Amino acid sequence: MNSMSTRAERRQEFVLHSTSFIIFGIAIIPILNALKKTEATHIQVVSPNALSILLNDLYIVLSVGLLAILLGIVCAFYLEEWLPKTNWGRRWIESHVAILTGIPSVLYGILAISIFLSYAGTLKVIDDVPSAQNTEVIPFQRHTTLFLGEVLIFILMVMPVTIKTTQEALRSVVTPVREAAYALGASQWQVLMRHVVPIAFIRILAGGCRAMARAFATAALLIGTYIWHYTTETDGMSNRFLLFLGAALVLSVCSSTLVEIYNSIYNSNSA
Amino acid sequence: MLTDEKQPVLRIRNLNIWYDDKQLLRDLSFEVQQKQVTAFIGPANSGKSTLVRCINRLNDFTPNFRSTGEILFKGIHLHEATDPTSLRKQIGMVFRKPTLFRCSIYENVAYGARISGVNQSEHLDTIVETNLQKTGLWAEVENILEETPEQLATGQQQRLCIARALAVEPEVLIFDEPCGELDPIETVKIETLVRDLAGDYTLIFATNKRRQAARVSDVAGFLYSGELVEFGATERLFTNPQDDRTEQYVTGRLG
Numbered sequence: 105m106n107s108m109s110t111r112a113e114r115r116q117e118f119v120l121h122s123t124s125f126i127i128f129g130i131a132i133i134p135i136l137n138a139l140k141k142t143e144a145t146h147i148q149v150v151s152p153n154a155l156s157i158l159l160n161d162l163y164i165v166l167s168v169g170l171l172a173i174l175l176g177i178v179c180a181f182y183l184e185e186w187l188p189k190t191n192w193g194r195r196w197i198e199s200h201v202a203i204l205t206g207i208p209s210v211l212y213g214i215l216a217i218s219i220f221l222s223y224a225g226t227l228k229v230i231d232d233v234p235s236a237q238n239t240e241v242i243p244f245q246r247h248t249t250l251f252l253g254e255v256l257i258f259i260l261m262v263m264p265v266t267i268k269t270t271q272e273a274l275r276s277v278v279t280p281v282r283e284a285a286y287a288l289g290a291s292q293w294q295v296l297m298r299h300v301v302p303i304a305f306i307r308i309l310a311g312g313c314r315a316m317a318r319a320f321a322t323a324a325l326l327i328g329t330y331i332w333h334y335t336t337e338t339d340g341m342s343n344r345f346l347l348f349l350g351a352a353l354v355l356s357v358c359s360s361t362l363v364e365i366y367n368s369i370y371n372s373n374s375a
Numbered sequence: 376m377l378t379d380e381k382q383p384v385l386r387i388r389n390l391n392i393w394y395d396d397k398q399l400l401r402d403l404s405f406e407v408q409q410k411q412v413t414a415f416i417g418p419a420n421s422g423k424s425t426l427v428r429c430i431n432r433l434n435d436f437t438p439n440f441r442s443t444g445e446i447l448f449k450g451i452h453l454h455e456a457t458d459p460t461s462l463r464k465q466i467g468m469v470f471r472k473p474t475l476f477r478c479s480i481y482e483n484v485a486y487g488a489r490i491s492g493v494n495q496s497e498h499l500d501t502i503v504e505t506n507l508q509k510t511g512l513w514a515e516v517e518n519i520l521e522e523t524p525e526q527l528a529t530g531q532q533q534r535l536c537i538a539r540a541l542a543v544e545p546e547v548l549i550f551d552e553p554c555g556e557l558d559p560i561e562t563v564k565i566e567t568l569v570r571d572l573a574g575d576y577t578l579i580f581a582t583n584k585r586r587q588a589a590r591v592s593d594v595a596g597f598l599y600s601g602e603l604v605e606f607g608a609t610e611r612l613f614t615n616p617q618d619d620r621t622e623q624y625v626t627g628r629l630g
Contacts, residue, residue, distance in 0.1 A: 188438050280474040283433060284536075288487045288543055289464035298490075299476065 176266025204264035213325030269311025273304040310369035317362035324355035390444035414592030421598040423581040431466040467545035471555040473532035481520040487543035530561025
């Protein structure tokens with residue numbers, strides 16, 4: 105009986121993993137397509153302010169990041185505290201979360217760039233303002249599809265990391281503490297609010313920092329691309345390079361600081 | 376509600392328990408009388424903890440766990456009666472390892488009252504003092520009530536756990552190897568405490584120390600690999616066992 109159950113489990117694992125690989129395989133097709141498309145399209149460029157791109161992107165990273173972290177935390181609480189370990193939905197989500205957290209943030213960056221480039225190719229981009237009198241001008245920052253693409257990427261990137269770290273934080277609240285509280289007649293909600301959340305809080309926070317670090321790392325790549333893309337003809341080579349370097353540096357520093365915070369919290373709290 | 380003194384607090388009939396495909400308890404039937412100490416002895420993995428955890432439904436959290444048979448608490452079926460939360464307020468539990476919450480000694484004892492919605496400080500003060508006095512801990516911690524319980528010795532922590540469980544005012548109190556991690560002196564204190572409490576509460580005591588069971592209990596049951604081999608008055612069980620395995624166990628030749 106025992107070997108049978110493990111075999112069934114193994115088969116389930118196999119199905120789970122193969123579906124995820126197929127999904128990712130399908131996801132690669134539009135990326136390749138987009139890259140091919142941009143090669144063929146000639147993009148006319150206008151030069152937006154590099155600083156405005158940076159601020160705009162930081163704004164997106166922070167707001168979407170916070171939203172995704174909150175969603176991830178809620179999701180992790182539901183998975184860990186309400187669903188039993190044997191629930192197939194939980195197993196499905198957990199295996200996908202494991203795969204998504206394993207993908208390096210650079211790959212997400214490439215996905216984001218490909219989405220950006222595919223839509224940038226269809227943008228009505230203008231050289232100078234006087235010639236734009238007859239056409240509708242859509243500023244880069246307010247382009248909905250681009251914005252949604254970016255939002256999607258950040259959610260896809262930040263949420264799995266948050267789910268995983270939050271689940272680990274919740275598991276760090278040991279069973280004896282929960283059982284002691286339950287044995288005194290505490291309800292599940294009381295156990296959650298009085299014991300689990302206070303003990304796991306700092307680790308959940310640390311997990312959020314780590315997820316944000318990932319978002320910043322990808323944002324660095326993206327902003328670099330935007331700047332590179334939009335400053336082709338108006339600015340000199342060295343200027344572009346400096347802008348690129350500056351943006352990347354700012355975001356890398358943010359990212360590594362957050363990772364440092366995560367590590368210090370995790371190490372001080374692990375004893 | 377209880378007019379007949381003879382009515383058993385707990386009546387268990389044909390209880391079977393499985394974890395995955397492994398059967399942990401086989402066809403258990405017994406009764407627990409009011410205001411008595413009922414002990415369960417047996418070697419490791421004989422199902423003592425599984426049994427006592429069933430009584431206040433702590434096994435509900437274990438996945439792949441299922442049971443048949445019935446457990447009647449004051450004549451009401453355990454799984455139909457009420458929600459487990461109010462049931463656990465009537466059936467308290469003390470574990471092998473003292474697990475105290477990360478708050479002051481005072482708050483630990485006041486925990487049960489607080490989650491039931493008691494907030495008046497005078498009322499809480501009374502609860503804390505009476506229950507600490509019941510466990511003989513009041514004199515030792517009177518001046519450090521606002522400090523964390525980590526500085527206490529393991530035995531004191533265990534008595535604090537008992538005080539915390541008593542503060543919920545349960546009818547039945549389950550002890551799951553409460554002296555498993557304690558030194559002999561503290562063990563004696565806990566045993567004396569259990570004897571003192573027997574007049575006011577119905578106590579269920581799981582232990583793998585046969586002499587301890589002989590010292591504290593009125594009624595004892597011998598569990599061996601999930602089976603209730605023998606159940607009866609402690610004195611008779613230890614002096615005149617009916618089953619060979621019980622005799623081998625109480626004389627130290629088994630387990």
